[in-house]
Every structure is written in structure tokens, then in C-alpha cells.
Amino acid sequence: MANRNPATLALSALGDGTRRSIFERLTRGPAAVVDLARGLPVSRPAVSQHLKVLKQAGLVREVADGTRRIYHVDPRGVGALRDWLDQHWRGALAAFQHYADDINDKESSP
Amino acid sequence: MANRNPATLALSALGDGTRRSIFERLTRGPAAVVDLARGLPVSRPAVSQHLKVLKQAGLVREVADGTRRIYHVDPRGVGALRDWLDQHWRGALAAFQHYADDINDKESSP
């Protein structure tokens, strides 16, 4: 069930509220784990675990800086998610257009 | 923790694999609950429950047709998700640019 394609991994990762908070925070600039844990209602290990998931999803990367690990968003992962959404966005519009046409046909035919 | 804003609801909803399958199926055209349950490894009531979540997230809507309920994607919900992603996409690019600049500074300064 758990597909390995990037968009699927990204969506599963962002399905959790705490991970969304971390991700949104990182879109405003890189941060260390300690900094992320501050301002979140969960412990630091919890943040580490979430970062691991976000990393496996291709949404973030980290760079060592002394004992600190500076996390930043990975545009490639976000791009994959963007592609997935654009693709289904077009499909949604097309499907909705067909649906609207069918409604019009049904209303105007009798 | 569970925000009520449309993008948050949509992301939470699409975090589940079965719901993603249902949503992706509906982007290729409207379908009744029975049709959706066929081709999925879960029961029909499970599909109904997933559709309820997708509906509350603003991603789908349904139209009664006799005893059948024809579900179709709701472009507005998808649009909200698209806006959220575009916003953070820009943030990600800007943050990544700053990060790249910092790396260059660190490498060229000593």
C-alpha cells in the first residue's frame, strides 16, 4: 500500500499536523532541531523522529554544523508534490467540466 | 492541533493511502460508491467513511442519482491545497536560496 513514489511519500508525511508545523517553519528558513522543538508542544526526540520521516519523504535535508544539525527544505521534494497536485488539478478540472456538462444535459433535455 | 483551514483539512485527508486512491480515481471522472469500492481492497462502508472525510475536507462532493450517490472532485478544495503548496513552494525556494548563499559564504571566507 505504501508506494515509494515521491509525491505519495510527501503526502503521507504532511498528513500529520506536527510535521506540517515543522515543514512550514522550515519554509521560512533553516533551523536546528533544538530551535524547532522550542515553539512546539512536543519533546525534542519527537521532532527528531518527525524530521526523519520528512527526510525520507524528500521534503527536508540537513547539514552538520558542529553538534548542531541545520535542517532546511528540499525544493526537489516540494517540486514532486507540486507536480502531483498539478497533474490531478488538471484532471479535476476536466472531470468537473464533464460533470457540469452532464448536469446541463439532464436539466435541459426533458 | 487540528486546524480548520481548508488546506490543513485537505492534507490530513490525503495523508491516508486509501483516500488518495479514491481521490485519484475521482480526478479521472465521477463515480458511485459501489464503483469505487470495486477495485479497492476495502469494503464499501470503509469507502463511505473515507468519502465523508474527503467531503469534510472540501475535496469531493456528491450528487444523488436514484439510490446512487455520484461523487466528483471539488475543484475549490483542490485549489485551496494548490494555494497552500504554491505559498510554501515560494518560501522553500527563498529559504533554499538563503541557505545556498550561506554555504557559499562559509566556503569562500576562510
Add this chain to the structure above:
DNA sequence: ACTTACCGTAAGCCATGGCTAACCGAAATC
């Protein structure tokens, strides 16, 4: 009217996964 098809909901089971506490290693500072 009876039957059939379609669907939403309630109750309950159980696996998933998010969380904390505790531990350990690595790097910087003194």
C-alpha cells in the same frame, strides 16, 4: 407490496504510529 440495489451509520476490534523517558555518541568549550 415485495424484492433488489445502493448507501450511510453505529459498534467494536485491532494495528498503526505519535509521544515520552532514558540512553549513548559526538563535537565544542572550559
Add this chain to the structure above:
DNA sequence: GATTTCGGTTAGCCATGGCTTACGGTAAGT
């Protein structure tokens, strides 16, 4: 080298939520 800071990992607890079974209700067909 001792201390401090930072962070990944493990073990285990427990709430969340996804699933099935069973039921009731509505609309179409005969």
C-alpha cells in the same frame, strides 16, 4: 580531560483511526 550542548535511537505506553460486521433507510424494478 571534564563538562556541556546537541541530537539520533530504543523501548514501551497509549490514543488515534482505519476496518469489518451488522443494521436501517430510501429509491427503483417487477
